[in-house]
Amino acid sequence: MIEVKGLTVRYGGVTSLDDMNLTFEQGTCGLIGPNGAGKTTFFNVLSGFVRPAAGTVRAFGVDLLSMTHFRRARWGVRRTFQTEQAIEELSVFDNVAMVHEHSRLGAATRRKDVLDAIEFTGLGTVAPDAKVRTLTAGQRRLVEVARAVVGRPRLVLLDEPAAGLPDDESSRLADVIRGVPEHTRALVILVDHDMSLVSACCATTAVLDFGALIASGPTAAVLRDDAVIRAYLGVA
């Protein structure tokens, strides 16, 4: 469970998140909104890349903001990026293993966890020692997801994981994302503009607009909300 209270982020004179109050309980939760609404800023706050002007974030009872960025990742905050950031010159295995390297688990257990993560994402058909630069865009996205789910993450942040993917790879990715909570027992927050992906994966969804939370609740109800339709989805 993640509990956000009074979260405010300012970039100079621009307020990117304005007194945001939000609670995500469990499973996969959606976070949607138009470009510039503050979704990625929210992820950057959770990952420690952006320091908020005010507010608190408690994840599973822990004050997240008191930890430095890399310690948050080691504690279990994992994320993907809008522009895919798998490390090109390393192998698939090393890309995933480097995230789990700081764990205190034994080498054999870590190795098993890495292989499990690779297999879970459906990358088992690719040789684990294949360099990431030789993979397709969809496979690289899966490497990123494998990096996010390896070991025992507590909070998985997926920032437009299907952006730029063709339909078939996008639907493959949706299958993987749906399985993440069960595989990891982590809370997953999914940011995406693909409403079919959000509807398929997320039981609950929150909507941001100009840094303010305009709706949250069960996904189906949120997507029918008049304020959400006006601000983001539009009228067909």
Add this chain to the structure above:
Amino acid sequence: MRDTLVRATPLRTRQKPSRTQLISAAVTTALLLFTLFALPQLLSLYYIDTMTQVAVYSMVTLALGVLVGRVGLVSLGQVAVLAIGAWAAARLLFATTQPYPLILLEAGLITMVAGLIIGLPALRLRGLYLALITLMFAGAITVVLATVNFPNGGHGFTGYNGSLVHIPPIRRPAVAGSDPAYFRYSVVVAILMFALVYAHIKTRPGRAWAAIRQSEPAALAAGINTWLYKLWAFALASFITGVAGGVLAGAVHYLYSIDFPTQDSITLLAVTLMGGVYSMWGAVVAALLYQFLPALLNNWGVSADWLIILFGLGVLQVLTTAPAGLADQVPKDLARLGRRLRGRARPKPEPAPKPEPAETKP
């Protein structure tokens, strides 16, 4: 599927080396044996001294390659770092009777501390700004060295005595007093430094550096302490350059601040880029360009100053057509040439008979 995956995973386990790896290891071993045993017999003293300098500067360009190629940090202060290593080694060699390897280790560690201080701005800066800061540092060290001078057997902290008439030479190890023996000694030290870098690249620091170079946010999101690994890179590069400074002190016997001009750091970066920053062979190529080529031109009576133009063009060529440098490009070009020659030597297949044009009926 699971079993297949486990079997297919050769990482971090003992695995059978591939044919390419075996050939590469055999070529490397043969070259090293040739360099250690045959080369000193074949070369004149002039070229043996030059090759000692190549061994020294291969360590310097190796260290610069770690910073630029592995971590993506541009340093224009490597000549100053080399001078610090040489100064520390010279001072210790005059002041103590410690064995030479211990002196090299100490010089490396002293330089490492200095390197960590230079590396501090790298925690906040990258690219041009970091390059500028390190260049200013090199300039400052040049000024300090011109004032303090290199030790020459005098007393006190600086170990410099301007009134000495007979300046004692900086000593060499007992086992490597002659020029050929010292050349071999330098090569062995260089091999150890290359092995040290190789061990880093193949383990956790290498992976962390690769992540930092490509994307710092991605590295942080993977739980990598980017500050630690950036400083680690600076510490390693400075240690290696400090050791190189120690070897240089013994090679030249007398050190002067004029031998470490600030602008040489820029030339070093240029040759390192030309050699190739992503491969360890690139460091050797860079050192050959930096030391062997000027010596060759001098021997032929041509001014080595022309090389600045050549290096400028070389960097332009590398940045536009071969970003991985000569160490990557030349083998590829040779392989391409080989394929072309083999293609010519092979008899051309008989051209297939042209089908008879079908008779067209009017």
